[in-house]
Amino acid sequence: MRAATIRDGEVHVAEHPDPEPGHGEILLRVHAAGINGADLLQRRGAYPAPPGAPADVPGLELAGEVVALGPGATRFAVGERAMAIVGGGGQAELCAVHERQAMPVPVAVGVVEAGGLPEVFTTAHDALFAQAGLRMGERLLVSGAAGGVGSAAVQLAAAAGAHVTASVRDPALRDGVRALGAHEALDPDDTAEAGPYDVLLELVGAPNLEANVRAMRRFGRVVVIGVGAGFKAQVSLLSVMGRRLTIGGSTLRARPLEEKAATARAMEREVLPLFERGALRVPVAARFAVDEVAAAYERFAAGGKLGKVILELR
Ligand SMILES: NC(=O)c1ccc[n+]([C@@H]2O[C@H](COP(=O)([O-])OP(=O)(O)OC[C@H]3O[C@@H](n4cnc5c(N)ncnc54)[C@H](OP(=O)(O)O)[C@@H]3O)[C@@H](O)[C@H]2O)c1
Structure with a gap:
């Protein structure tokens, strides 16, 4: 072959x-x-x-x-x-x-x-529902939403009744991500301001993690799945404690x-x-x-x- x-x-x-x-x-x-x-x-x-x-x-x-x-x-x-x-x-x-x-x-x-x-929908489904326990009515931030896993996550979460905020760095792709069900598609530097979020699906890695963690609600869940833009991030542990956050991650x-x-x-x-x-x-x-x-x-x-x-x- x-x-x-x-x-x-x-x-x-x-x-x-x-x-x-x-x-x-x-x-x-x-x-x-x-x-x-x-x-x-x-x-x-x-x-x-x-x-x-x-x-x-x-x-x-x-x-x-x-x-x-x-x-x-x-x-x-x-x-x-x-x-x-x-x-x-x-x-x-x-x-x-x-x-x-x-x-x-x-x-x-x-x-x-x-x-x-299979790879992207399984990854997104497992991360959102098995790991983060996303529920209808909750607010989700998908960091890196235009890619394979992100476009799957946006659709799955919208279909499950969550409110989906998509971070998309290329302005030309934001309408396309909205058409998949995202309620808003924003520049990665603007997502923290648009919170608070119950769940953060991190597909990019370090760059905006600290600000996005500060934009989480109490009992929020952060799931790290992709770290292509950096795997070392600084996060305030006070934000984690005060918001009673859970931070996890996985590979498939x-x-x-x-x-x-x-x-x-x-x-x-x-x-x-x-x-x-x-x-x-x-x-x-x-x-x-x-x-x-x-x-x-x-x-x-x-x-x-x-x-x-x-x-x-x-
Ligand atoms: N843990 C697991 O089991 C698992 C499974 C599948 C995938 N992954 C990982 O998850 C990540 C996403 O996978 P994918 O298939 O969705 O990849 P992808 O199709 O390449 O999508 C990645 C997305 O992230 C964006 N991005 C990259 N660097 C960025 C930055 N510095 N700031 C803002 N946005 C940035 C990209 O935007 P541009 O197009 O503008 O670059 C793109 O929209 C990858 O790192 C992949 O290796 C992990």
């Missing part, structure tokens, strides 16, 4: 042996795979694949068609559409995935959009199968039905053929996009 391949700090297409589905796994012919910040880190050698994932084939999310079943796999039939988060290896023509990590592609979602769905990639399966079942229960009825969508900023993988990574790195950059593998 052909796959995006990282060698010497660059990504290009190379031939690899076809993967075989192991016990409980399904083999997917990948139609589309989203690009994520982690792929760019992996390209420059800063984020090695976890054990069990191929070391040189990037890709944390994919969608395609089931073409073979490993021993004991029963959740999907050959020919069905499926999508999944994986620890790596998603940007390839074929990918073996444990069936418990995989989800059906909603009928209402095209397979290209589905390739950019290195979680064990049991935990990834639990997030997939939560997605099937709570998120995929909203895709079926057209209440959620995957905004696609750009799509590239696999032969253009280097250009696709450059497009992602350039920023200034609404939603996802997607690699098409057929």
Whole structure:
């Protein structure tokens, strides 16, 4: 099979042996795979694949068609559409995935959009509802709202009845983020003034954290998911104590199968039905053929996009 391949700090297409589905796994012919910040880190050698994932084939999310079943796999039939988060290896023509990590592609979602769905919607759903316990009527600040995870979080929170403030540094993208359900889309330097917030989803990292923490309500929850703009921040602990805040964070990639399966079942229960009825969508900023993988990574790195950059593998 052909796959995006990282060698010497660059990504290009190379031939690899076809993967075989192991016990409980399904083999997917990948139609589309989203690009994520982690792929760019992996390209420059800063984020090695976890054990069990191929070391040189990037890709944390994919969608395609089931073409073979490993021993004991029963959740999907050959020919069905499926999508999944994986620890790596998603940007390839074929990918073996444990069936418990995989989800059906909603009928209402095209397979290209589905390739950019699992990582960002699972991350946003888990952070907002499992970790931060966001409830209807609460006020949420999404820091870094125009990207893949941010555009998912805005839609999920608005659908759940929260009031969503989006921080979006590119003025040209603010209308697009409002159209996804944000009640307001503001410059990152203006969000603290627009508080108070019950929940802060931090997708950018350090730059505005101190001011935003001061804009939290009592019993507020801060969940740190992305730190691309800086991972060391100064925060007043007096603000944390006085407001009785909870500050947490998480990563998805290195979680064990049991935990990834639990997030997939939560997605099937709570998120995929909203895709079926057209209440959620995957905004696609750009799509590239696999032969253009280097250009696709450059497009992602350039920023200034609404939603996802997607690699098409057929
Ligand atoms: N913990 C996890 O499990 C997990 C899972 C998925 C993703 N992540 C991480 O979460 C972050 C967001 O992911 P994503 O897929 O949404 O990435 P993305 O599509 O690249 O979006 C990042 C967003 O943050 C904005 N941004 C970057 N630097 C900024 C700054 N200094 N000030 C204000 N805004 C800034 C970007 O704006 P511009 O376009 O203007 O640059 C963009 O809208 C990434 O760091 C990613 O690695 C973590």
